[in-house]
Amino acid sequence: MTGAEEAGAWVAAFYAFRPIAHPEALREDVEQACRERSLRGTVLIAPEGINVALAGRRPNIEAAIERCFHCVRNRVQWSRGAAGNPVFDQLKVRVKPEIVTFDLALDAKTPVAKHVAPSDWNRLIQDPDTLTLDTRNAFESTRGTFRGARPANTDSFREFRTYADTLRRDGQRRIALFCTGGIRCEKASALLLEQGFDEVYQLEGGILRYLAEVPSEESTFEGDCFVFDQREAVVRDEATGQVTEHGHVPRVEPPSATGRATRD
Incomplete structure (x- = not known):
């Protein structure tokens, strides 16, 4: 063992x-x-950008990021896997039409949500005029979510388009979006803004960054955070301040033909 x-x-x-x-x-x-x-x-590459999740020794990951993705190295969210348990079983590097399948390509000109730092998130979602919306799939939301959040209850992210059509346009009511790491919120917010919602926010860095930066005694996130790797879920370790694998999590069977969870 290494x-x-x-x-x-x-x-x-x-x-x-x-x-x-x-x-x-x-x-x-x-x-x-x-x-x-x-x-x-897993590394997904598309004309619109990159979506990356890599596991291994930290110096090796940092070297690969510096070589291939140095322009975004300050945006990395770090977490830990349990000793002896592989986080991923293989390496997959793929070119796809989109880095998140949604039939909506983003570019620098596409309006997206205003990003809210984890330190300011609680204040935003505790405002009664804010609709806090969990853009993740139902099998993720049931594992853990923010107190008072409304789940989209989708089986795949593609279904969020249909869900968005059902949202009430309640005047200038603001919408606060969150997901695991932030990427799905980028596309969800672009859709909502396109549909006429004026005040849309998203949690910067997603749940992963929130868990890393907000102490448990201040956290409004309840449960644990489902992740798309062999760990199944992560939590904040107060002893180290790191986001790490949850040691005792019942396995979730996502609704898919293969039985494997996907980000889509």
């Missing part, structure tokens, strides 16, 4: 919506950089 396995692997998750001129060339470079450093995880 030192990384004994200590528990680090997990880096991040995304960026920025034009990728040559997705296939980037795919080849990323795959080489990750394999050279024994990293596992």
Whole structure:
């Protein structure tokens, strides 16, 4: 067993919506950089940007990010896996039409939500004029969510379009969106703004950053956070201040043909 396995692997998750001129060339470079450093995880590349989750030794992840994604290295959300348990079983680097399947491509000109720092999130969602909306799927929301949040109750993120049509346009009522790491909120907010909602916010860095930065005694997040890897769920470890694998979590069977959870 390696030192990384004994200590528990680090997990880096991040995304960026920025034009990728040559997705296939980037795919080849990323795959080489990750394999050279024994990293596992999933990297999605599309003309609209990147969506990355990598596990391994932290110096190796940092080196791969510096080589391939140095422009967004300050946006990485770090968490931990349990000792001896692999977070991902393999490395997948793929080129896709979108980094989040939603049939809505984003670019620098697309209006999206105003980002709210975790330190300001509680104040926003505790305002009675704010509708706090969980954009994740139902099997994620049932694991844990923010106190008072309304779940979209979708089986896949594609269904959020239909759900958005049902939202009441209650004057200038503000909407606060959240998801695991923030990426789905980017597309959900673009849709809501397109449909005429004027005041839309999203939690910067998603639940993962909130757990990392907000102490448990101040947290309004109840339960644990479902993640799309072998850990199943993560929580905040107050002893270290790190987001880490939940040691005793009953397995969730997501509603899909394969029985495996997907971000879509």
